[in-house]
Amino acid sequence: MIPALTIENLSKVYGDGFVALKGISLEVQQGDFFAMLGPNGAGKSTTIGIICSLVAKTAGKVSVFEVDIDKDFAAAKKYIGIVPQEFNFNQFEKALDIVINQAGYYGLPRELARERAEKYLKALGLWEKRDVPTRMLSGGMKRRLMIARALVHEPKLLILDEPTAGVDIEMRRSMWDFLKKINAQGTTIILTTHYLEEAEALCRHIAIINKGEIVEHSSIKDLLRRLQREVFILDCLEELPESVTISDFVARRVDSHTLEVEVEKGQYINQVFDELDRQGIHISSMRNRANRLEEMFVNLVEGAA
Amino acid sequence: MTLAEQYVALSTIVRKEIKRYLRIWTQTLLPSAITMSLYFVIFGTLIGSRIGEMGGFTYMQFVVPGLIMMAIVTNSYSNVVSSFFGSKFNNSVEELLVSPTPNYIILLGYVIGGISRGMLVAVVVTIVSLFFTHLHIHSYFVVVVIVLMTSTLFALAGFINAVFANNFDDISIIPTFVLTPLIYLGGVFYSMELLPDFWAGVSRLNPLVYVVNAFRYGVLGVSDVSLPLAFGMIGLFTVLAFAYSMHLLNSGTRLRQ
Numbered sequence: 001m002i003p004a005l006t007i008e009n010l011s012k013v014y015g016d017g018f019v020a021l022k023g024i025s026l027e028v029q030q031g032d033f034f035a036m037l038g039p040n041g042a043g044k045s046t047t048i049g050i051i052c053s054l055v056a057k058t059a060g061k062v063s064v065f066e067v068d069i070d071k072d073f074a075a076a077k078k079y080i081g082i083v084p085q086e087f088n089f090n091q092f093e094k095a096l097d098i099v100i101n102q103a104g105y106y107g108l109p110r111e112l113a114r115e116r117a118e119k120y121l122k123a124l125g126l127w128e129k130r131d132v133p134t135r136m137l138s139g140g141m142k143r144r145l146m147i148a149r150a151l152v153h154e155p156k157l158l159i160l161d162e163p164t165a166g167v168d169i170e171m172r173r174s175m176w177d178f179l180k181k182i183n184a185q186g187t188t189i190i191l192t193t194h195y196l197e198e199a200e201a202l203c204r205h206i207a208i209i210n211k212g213e214i215v216e217h218s219s220i221k222d223l224l225r226r227l228q229r230e231v232f233i234l235d236c237l238e239e240l241p242e243s244v245t246i247s248d249f250v251a252r253r254v255d256s257h258t259l260e261v262e263v264e265k266g267q268y269i270n271q272v273f274d275e276l277d278r279q280g281i282h283i284s285s286m287r288n289r290a291n292r293l294e295e296m297f298v299n300l301v302e303g304a305a
Numbered sequence: 306m307t308l309a310e311q312y313v314a315l316s317t318i319v320r321k322e323i324k325r326y327l328r329i330w331t332q333t334l335l336p337s338a339i340t341m342s343l344y345f346v347i348f349g350t351l352i353g354s355r356i357g358e359m360g361g362f363t364y365m366q367f368v369v370p371g372l373i374m375m376a377i378v379t380n381s382y383s384n385v386v387s388s389f390f391g392s393k394f395n396n397s398v399e400e401l402l403v404s405p406t407p408n409y410i411i412l413l414g415y416v417i418g419g420i421s422r423g424m425l426v427a428v429v430v431t432i433v434s435l436f437f438t439h440l441h442i443h444s445y446f447v448v449v450v451i452v453l454m455t456s457t458l459f460a461l462a463g464f465i466n467a468v469f470a471n472n473f474d475d476i477s478i479i480p481t482f483v484l485t486p487l488i489y490l491g492g493v494f495y496s497m498e499l500l501p502d503f504w505a506g507v508s509r510l511n512p513l514v515y516v517v518n519a520f521r522y523g524v525l526g527v528s529d530v531s532l533p534l535a536f537g538m539i540g541l542f543t544v545l546a547f548a549y550s551m552h553l554l555n556s557g558t559r560l561r562q
Contacts, residue, residue, distance in 0.1 A: 014562065052403045055562045074306055074405035082403050088396035092328075097321075098400075104317025105404035107310025149400075 002066045004030045004079075004157050004188040005051070010060030011212075012046050020046040022212040023060065028190060028205070030065075030156075033183045035199035035220070036192045038209035039301055044192045045085060047209070048161050052082045064157060078106065081155030083146045085162045091135035095126055098134065099149050106153035113152065120148035124178065140171040147175075151182070158182070159190045164198060176202055196297055200224075210301045231289035232269065234259045237282040246275045260289065306405050314406040315414050322418025326384055333384070334426060337376045341430045344372050345437045348494060360496045360527045365438045370521040371493030374455065376430045378488060378516065379480065381423030381456035385415050385463035386476045393467065398560065408554040412464065412547075419460030424452060440524060447523035447532070454539045455516045461546035468553045468560065487513045492521075497529040512542055 005028040012021040021043045028034045038044050049055030051062055053073060062069045064076040089098050096117055103113030121127045124144040129137060134145060143163055150158060160179075164172045172195075179202060183189050193199055199206060200220060208216040216223065236257050244251050249272055250262040259281075261272050273283065306314065326333040345365070353364030360367055392398040401411050434440065442448060462479075470476045491513030497505050508514050509530070519535035522528035528535070554560070 049562065053561065054399060054402060056557055074407065077403065077405040080403070084396075084399065086396060088399045090392065090395055090397045097324075101317050101321055102400055102404070105314050105401055105406045107306050107313045107405070109313055 001030050003027045003063075004032065004065060005190065006061075006063040006066070007047070007051075008061040010047065010050065010062060011058045012043075012050065012055065013058045020212055021050075021058075021060075024209065024212070024214045026207050026214060026217055028157075028188060030188055031183070031186060032188055032205055033179075033203045034188070034190045035203035035206045036190060036209060037196065037199060037206060037297060038192075042209040043212045044209055045161055048082070048084075048159055048190075048192065051159065052080055053077065078153070079156045081150035081153065081158045083143075083150045083158070083160040083163050085165065087142050087146070089134060089142075089145070089149070092133055094131050095121065095134055095137070095145050095148075096130035098145065099152050102149045103152045108153060116152045116154070117148070120151050121145075124148045125174075140167045143167055144175070147178070155187070157188045157190070161192050162194065163191070164193065164195065172198070208297060208300050215300050229265065230263050232261050232263060232272075233287050233289050234261060234272075234276075234283050235285045236276075237284050238280065240281065244279075244281075246272055249275075306407065310405075311407065311410050314404070315410050315417075318401075318406075318411065318414025319417045319421070322384070322388060322415065323421055325388060326418075326422050333380070333422060334429060337380060337426045338429050338433055341372055341376055342433050344368070345434060349437055360498075360525070362525055362527070363438070366440070366525065367496070367521075368494055369434045369438060369440060370524040371491075371517045373427050373430050373434065373524075374517050374520045375488050375493055376426045377423040377452060377456050378459045378513070379484065380426040381419040382459040382463040382466075382484060383480060384422040385419040385460045386467045386470070386480075388418065389415055389464055389467035390470045390473070390476050393470075393560070394473075402560065409551060412461075412550050412554060415464055416457055416460040419463060420453065420456040423456035423460070427452065442524055443526035444523050447519065450536075451516070451519045451523055451539070454536070454543055455520070458516075458539060458543040458546055461543065461550050464550050465546065465553065468550075468558060487511050488517075491517045492529060493517055512538060515539055 005026075007024060007026050009023045009025055010021055011019070011023045013019050024043070024047070036044050036047070046055055050057045051064070051069075053069070064079045067076040067079070069076045093101075099117040099121060100110070100113045103116055104110070108116065117130075118127065121130055124147055126141060126144055126148060129141060134142065137145065147160070147163065164175055167175065176198070179189060179191075191199070191203060203220055205219050206216065206223060207214050233254070236259055239256050240253050240259060242253070244253050244259060246261065248267065251272075252260045254260050259276075263269055263272070276283065348368055349365035353368070356364040358364070389398070392401075431440070466476060466479050490508065491511050492508070497508055497514070500508060515530055515535035515538045518528040518530045519532060519539070522532055522535075552558075
């Protein structure tokens with residue numbers, strides 16, 4: 001199976017001399033749900049901009065379904081649907097017109113464009129708002145409109161640049177469900193996000209970009225497997241003594257009923273429960289101190305991993 | 306893209322452009338009708354009656370072709386400059402840039418939008434002018450060709466202005482400080498025969514002189530400049546403006562980072 005996206009030695013130097021990308025290479029397989037992570041200014045949006053032609057590359061090669069963008073960008077663009085970070089539609093136009101016009105720019109006849117617009121506006125819960133000027137829509141609705149617009153020509157590769165930024169939790173979950181559904185139907189998805197929980201919940205593979213370089217490119221499973229240490233927070237039924245000791249583990253009393261325990265790779269958390277049980281302390285609930293991926297991300301970006 | 310797909314993309318852009326200026330007709334169509342009516346009343350009826358004949362016609366008949374052309378020039382220019390700059394300003398131009406629509410189709414779509422507004426306003430202004438005078442068209446062929454060429458040229462000029470504009474002030478500077486003086490000095494209100502030889506020579510450097518006179522020839526059958534020269538100059542400027550606009554689009558100047 002040919003890859004959905006291949007990037008080789010891609011670099012970008014802006015006019016003011018800022019080096020946004022330092023020769024990155026990566027590959028995204030067909031059908032994948034791929035996360036691109038990185039701090040602000042890492043080069044994620046520049047990479048996406050180059051793939052969809054809004055940014056001119058300085059050097060390197062980009063192929064979409066093996067179509068080199070330098071040789072036939074128009075053909076490559078037909079494969080791509082893009083949902084940018086910022087709202088980029090005329091807010092005086094109606095949602096239906098925006099989606100139909102976008103279909104027209106891809107050469108879809110008017111009748112088919114109408115059918116597709118109806119299909120995706122309905123799927124994203126915007127059909128009732130189709131004749132409303134888009135400036136009247138909420139932020140979440142505007143984001144969903146951009147997804148409908150990106151899907152109207154039924155691209156094989158959907159790229160979303162922080163699609164859930166500023167969206168409430170309920171809306172974010174429904175967007176996740178929608179994206180999972182279209183991914184299951186065969187659309188390859190590349191997602192940039194600051195919500196690491198989002199990447200962990202949705203994506204199978206990941207690239208972490210920092211200062212224009214890829215510092216990690218693997219499957220999320222592999223990445224999490226490499227975690228050396230996890231910190232758990234235990235809520236205790238009984239009041240804890242001033243000092244709590246659990247042999248072979250680092251434990252710290254947070255407050256009278258909360259305990260923090262570090263579990264190294266190879267250790268079993270059952271040992272913690274057994275030890276606490278012996279001390280007459282019972283656990284009512286337990287959670288991770290931080291998102292596991294977030295911890296790994298911070299380590300990679302700070303160069304500590 | 307296949308030719309059929311390109312046609313769909315082109316008609317989409319044109320439809321969007323026409324819909325845009327019809328939606329805001331009080332800002333796009335009405336002002337020209339009002340302004341031109343005032344010109345007809347003041348210059349044609351009130352002052353014109355004291356001026357007498359010019360170029361063998363009543364002053365009102367003499368100024369009408371120039372005023373119609375003035376409406377075509379300003380409207381085809383301002384339609385493209387405001388629409389394309391607006392799409393740059395709100396980033397909706399990205400809808401086109403990420404699509405497979407070829408650059409020449411994008412340019413053609415905006416230009417046709419500008420031409421259509423220029424021609425629609427020309428029809429409105431012509432109808433208004435018929436309340437003040439009667440018009441006899443000398444050559445329909447010249448009228449149609451010169452209107453199409455002129456509105457294409459100024460729609461392209463509006464596009465170039467929009468590409469370089471950074472804010473809304475930038476899209477009014479050229480119409481205010483360049484286009485309007487050139488129109489006023491382009492022989493809309495007077496015959497170049499009235500000018501001393503030196504200033505008549507200087508006026509021939511003004512492209513609007515050729516536009517106004519060629520159109521006046523089409524309507525009245527009189528012109529201060531030779532018709533082939535007028536067509537040649539307008540054609541040359543149009544080709545240059547089209548080539549430069551394509552260069553701006555292909556290089557992504559002020560459009561891609």
